[in-house]
Amino acid sequence: MNRPLLAAAGALLISTGAAAKEQPLPPFTLGYEPQTVDERGMWSEADEWEKSVKSSTLRVDDEGLNAYVREVLCKTVGTDRCDGVRVYVLNIPAFNATMSPNGMMMVWTGLLLRARSEAELGAVLGHEFAHFELRHSLKGFQARRSASDVLAWTQVLGNALQVDTRNSQFSLIGSLFRFNREQEKEADLLGLDYLAQSKYPSRSASEVWQHLMEEADATATGRKIKKRHRYRAGFFDTHPTELDRADYLLEQSMAKGDTGDAGAASYYAALSPWLPKLLEDQVRLNDFAGTEYLLNSIAATTGWTGELLQARAELFATRGNPRDLITATTLYLNAIDVGHSRPATMRGLGLSLVKSGKRSEGAEYLRKYLEAEPGAPDASLIRMYVPDERTAK
């Protein structure tokens, strides 16, 4: 099934949106076919691009994770709508999701780490889907490869840090497409309609932007640079400001007055097999304060689990100031106390102790690491810090 949308050629069904409540969603055409020469060209380019995405080294080749993200999309926009969408999770630790005019949705792992509930993830996916449904990529002549929001989602950090994120390498794989401000707002509002009609609360859409601003502030504070959030977009801005979005999305959501379970617990339960890897990638970004903010925000829902304690320990251990080593050692021990005694915990704790001058205590934990993982890729190196192992060798 390479091209489910094209395969459904001619099946132009009009869906009225399942059991529309007060505000029915706009009619949606299932199995939509590109209508004009421009559109057909764009689709076939997107199809070509999709082939390369499928075999891309950046793709997370995990069916479970891809299926879960798709499930959240379907729960948000409804199964009739999500039928023609293929979801690809890309291993990039930044906040972004994109959608191509042919129905290919790409979701970066950094978004998965930052969403705090199925509803927040659904809010972002719904926004992307709204661009697709409104065929924004066709309306903008700047379309070259795919409809994407790389600027939208990286703009927040860029604004706060006053960095031109468009120069980021990440934007290369993001897309070459830019929507305009009106289209962004349209997608925000239609995305909000999806959420309001779903079992998720529409208020979560505003929260996404609030949390991004908070993270950007934390990063800026940690780097001792100015925070910057504007209320209104400037003349040249292609997107509404994040503050503006947080504001009008909350206002609209209050007008809808819907409630629901955001699915925070179920989100982290589903994400748990992948969370350690997402945390590891984040910790290695060298954004101490931003990472602290993220860890605390996850812990607010899940409590300080072994995985979170371990990640925080690594954060301090890698910065490696003398005081950091005391904190790291404590956090590793706390992780062990809650039953998180992974080989990596033993390794991290052992090395932290060795670095703090407690060589023999450290060697004890490193020995446990080697016992647990005798074939570890660094086993012979770690043996250097375990005296009797070293001589025995």
Add this chain to the structure above:
Amino acid sequence: MIVRGACAALLVLALTTPAGAHKLVEPGSPEKVADGAFRATSGTTWNRLQQSEGKYQEVWTIDGHKLNRLAFYGGVPAGKPLVKERDKKRDPLPKVTESMLLPDVPNLVERTYRTQYDIPIFNIGKQEPATLGGKEGIRFEYTYVDPGDEVERRGEAYAAIEGGKLYLVTFEAPSLHYFARDAAEVRSIVKSVTLRP
């Protein structure tokens, strides 16, 4: 398919680099590297890139740095990053620390790459004791993907910590073809390395 296309494009770039842009490293005689932090002897002719990222680094290549990149980082002291930060305030790099041990070196390289070059995928492989310039050190392997060309590159690195300073030599090339082609030459250069006394 992506890989082949990208390599072809890179090859063109490499071949069109004006010869005068690089100083040559002639085989057979010890050369001062990274401002004299190292001496190293090659078995074949390399190009010394004129542009370096900061005062501790020197880069050699045969066909262009995207195809084979041998980088020397000489005597990086505590408190300094491996390379000059592209933006000190907004993209700060991890620093060499006083407490740093050999097992921390791969992680330092990974974190540096993630920030400086926006590398989203970086995997550290085998890590083992080795010597560099006669000093106790580490040898480690890694792979990473540059999102600019989505080519997977393989890396092999050697490091030692001497007098509170980090000495690091890394070699990187596309996993397909190029890495294997030059690995033996690189290992022989690494064997020849001496550190500034």
